[in-house]
Amino acid sequence: MSIYKDIAWNGLWKQNSILAQLLGLCPLLAVSTSLVNAVSLGLATILVMMLANFAISALRALIPYEIRIPIFILIIAALVTVVDLAFNAFLHDLYLVLGIFIPLIVTNCIVLARVEAFAAKNGLRASTYDGLMMGVGFVWVIALLGAVREFIGQGTIFSGIEMIFPTLSAIQVLPESYPGFLIAILPPGAFFILGLLIAGRNWLDARANQRLRDKRQHEQPPAATAAAA
């Protein structure tokens, strides 16, 4: 069971695709202009990552080591196309919202990275779970980034939600007269805010490590006396 706990911890925090590995920046920066956009892309990404990890874990015995990368790319591209077509046919309303993001997923290196680093070496269940957790790790960061950019840039949250749930509408957090802060919406703003998020993560990790060291030092003397005795 602990392997699943490790996978979850890696995906959500320790090896987080964005905050730790800095992978998938292309769709991240392009799409995180609002919370709704960001979550939409994130959900489509989770689906593709699970499918890709599952397919490659299932086929891993058949894939020669030397040509694994082209085969991985082939499989990922085919799966993205299939997901794109299936959404268009069966979930058309959702497709109108997510549609433009689905082809973008191919450009997300995190899919290839997880396939190469995990699914090619692990079993079906663990690989699919890894795809899910890496995807969720991607979603929470991109959602946070989207929310912050939208809030600073336009003073709203959930703009565009009416495309998914027609009965809901965006929340105007700052007064209507808020002039907007354009740089947050433009790509440079995405870099600034992403930099701050990464700094925040590093700070939290450094603090946790410091505490761990303090705790060890605190526990050192009894251990030393025990050894001397």
Added chain:
Amino acid sequence: MSEPVEVGRRDSGVFRISVRTAAIMLAFTLMFTGLMAGTYKLTAPMVAASALAEKQRLIGEVLPTTMHDNDLMKDAITLAPSKALGLDDDTRLWRARRNGDPVALVFETASMAGYSGRVGLIVAVGADGRLLAVRVTAHRETPGLGDYIDPKKDRNKARPWITQFNGLGLDTVPRDKWRVKKDGGRFDQMSGATISARAVTNASGRALAWTVENRDKLFSLPPDSRFEGKETP
């Protein structure tokens, strides 16, 4: 997954490995191409139906269904690619009629002059030469800045920017006034995002002038025929 293969000194070994690898690559390619082709085949009818519904929804945005009584999907002609309308491909033009009398022409047009390239538009022009409505169908203008050309993103919900064209014809606004105010024309733009407004305004003026010029021919062509048109500068 197999481990890296130690390449032998003998050429025949290398050759064998190459052929085997190529065969495996080919097998995977065929397998996944088959998967995509199968999915495409399976979903094609539903995708086509969705695309048609989407078209009808778009047309409904610029032309109220109460204005006509014919089936637009059956009364359509094909427009050849044309520079005047910014079209690179064949597109459809739908003709609305009431009791057989011409009511309006609906078609897609585009401007390449957006801040981030192409801005797709759908316009409805009445038989009396007035622009009924314009809507943006596709654009990549800057969110929060140039995207007010799309009424869904326009902060002015009561009177979105793009509705200022409604009901205007070349008789009320002369051809050379179909520009934004900054260019000496008649239409407002938002300061700081003139390019997006200019793209839509100029394309609307062009589309209107083109329709007025070709109106009679467009209405009289038999359904499903092709309109080549002459290029107007």
